[in-house]
Amino acid sequence: xxxxxxxxxxxxxxxxxxxxxxxxxxxxxxxxxxxxxxxxxxxxxxxxxxxxxxxxxxxxxxxxxxxxxxxxxxxxxxxxxxxxxxxxxxxxxxxxxxxxxxxxxxxxxxxxxxxxxxxxxxxxxxxxxxxxxxxxxxxxxxxxxxxxxxxxxxxxxxxxxxxxxxxxxxxxxxxxxxxxxxxxxxxxxxxxxxxxxxxxxxxxxxxxxxxxxxxxxxxxxxxxxxxxxxxxxxxxxxxxxxxxxxxxxxxxxxxxxxxxxxxxxxxxxxxxxxxxxxxxxxxxxxxxxxxxxxxxxxx
Numbered sequence: 001x002x003x004x005x006x007x008x009x010x011x012x013x014x015x016x017x018x019x020x021x022x023x024x025x026x027x028x029x030x031x032x033x034x035x036x037x038x039x040x041x042x043x044x045x046x047x048x049x050x051x052x053x054x055x056x057x058x059x060x061x062x063x064x065x066x067x068x069x070x071x072x073x074x075x076x077x078x079x080x081x082x083x084x085x086x087x088x089x090x091x092x093x094x095x096x097x098x099x100x101x102x103x104x105x106x107x108x109x110x111x112x113x114x115x116x117x118x119x120x121x122x123x124x125x126x127x128x129x130x131x132x133x134x135x136x137x138x139x140x141x142x143x144x145x146x147x148x149x150x151x152x153x154x155x156x157x158x159x160x161x162x163x164x165x166x167x168x169x170x171x172x173x174x175x176x177x178x179x180x181x182x183x184x185x186x187x188x189x190x191x192x193x194x195x196x197x198x199x200x201x202x203x204x205x206x207x208x209x210x211x212x213x214x215x216x217x218x219x220x221x222x223x224x225x226x227x228x229x230x231x232x233x234x235x236x237x238x239x240x241x242x243x244x245x246x247x248x249x250x251x252x253x254x255x256x257x258x259x260x261x262x263x264x265x266x267x268x269x270x271x272x273x274x275x276x277x278x279x280x281x282x283x284x285x286x287x288x289x290x291x292x293x294x295x296x297x298x299x
Contacts, residue, residue: 011064014055016040020071027075035080042084043067077214090143094169099161101224103139107200109285110255111143113292114198117251118148121195127152131245133186133199133238134158136224138166138179140198145175152178154192158185159223186237193247200255201234203227232263239268243276246297258289265293273297 006022007015020036029035041051043066044059059067073083079102081087087096089103090111096102118128128151132141135155145153153175157163163181170176182190187197204225209217216225227233235254242252256264265280276299285291 010058012056012058013040013044013046013051016043016059016064016067017055020067023071024074029074029077031080035074038080038084039067039070039074043070076218078219079215082219087137087139089137089139092143092146092173094137094139094142095165095172096137097161097165098219099159099221100136100165101200101220103137106285106287106289106291107140107255109283109291110198110200110253111140111147113283113294114140114144114196114253115147117196117253117294118144118151121249121251128196129153129192129194129247131187131190131192131194131197132156133197133242134201134224134234135166135181136162136200138169140200141179142166142170142173142175144198145170145178146173152180154180154182154190154194156182156184156187156190158183159221162221186234187241187245190245192245193250194245195247195250197242197245197250197252199238199253201227201238203231203234203255203257203260205229205231227257231257231260232267235264235267236271239271239273243273243297243299246299248297248299250297252295252297254293255291256293258291261290261293265295268295 007019017036017040021032024032024035043063070083081096081102086093087103090108128148130144130151130153132155135141135157138155141153141155145151155166160183163183167181170179202225204227206226206229209225261282276297277295280293280295282290283292
């Protein structure tokens with residue numbers, strides 16, 4: 001089935017939208033209408049409202065060339081966020097590169113839970129101190145610092161290039177004076193104690209990665225996806241390393257796969273975490289799946 005453009009010699013914005021919707025739909029892209037709009041907006045340099053008002057405007061040849069280059073990338077299932085170099089997360093735009101995981105809407109559940117916990121943990125005359133393990137884009141910790149203007153944070157990642165993305169996002173969103181970075185595996189070598197630890201570690205079972213959607217397996221870094229043979233390797237390491245990083249009464253919040261929450265709780269219990277920890281709570285995401293495990297450290 002042909003996926004080439006079928007448009008008049010001087011196509012309008014509306015013509016381009018119609019053509020991309022058709023091509024993306026035939027390619028099996030579920031979000032054809034949204035993706036077409038976002039790419040046309042980018043090529044024309046317009047926001048959504050202006051796109052509607054100027055639907056009859058003719059695109060210039062440079063704009064058409066730019067649009068077609070982006071369309072070809074989307075037709076091989078490269079995510080729009082990677083084509084445009086940014087992703088909206090919790091109401092803010094974050095730079096995304098090939099070095100980091102593309103933030104998912106499900107992870108906003110972790111931010112929501114963390115903000116509720118922060119409200120209970122806020123100490124009088126003392127700023128909340130938050131550790132983000134495996135930060136990637138920095139979307140989690142930066143969102144928290146934006147919402148909690150007195151809080152401070154430390155973001156760790158094993159990827160130097162990934163940390164640079166997070167650092168740039170911190171600067172863009174104005175939290176760089178309150179956010180530090182450390183290149184390390186999980187929280188190894190972190191010699192501070194925190195009121196809260198947050199993490200969205202890799203949790204895909206190694207043998208399942210090739211079965212993921214093309215826009216995930218072909219474009220997200222494998223390091224950010226691969227959770228080992230059972231998908232739980234990162235949690236085991238965090239369970240061993242994290243207790244020394246938590247203040248008494250501090251909380252650890254972990255995103256998990258939809259069927260992993262109870263297993264993650266058992267991992268933390270198996271290394272003795274339960275001796276100093278209240279009963280774990282599990283929060284579901286908007287889709288009704290178990291998504292965030294929260295435990296309070298009383299060591």
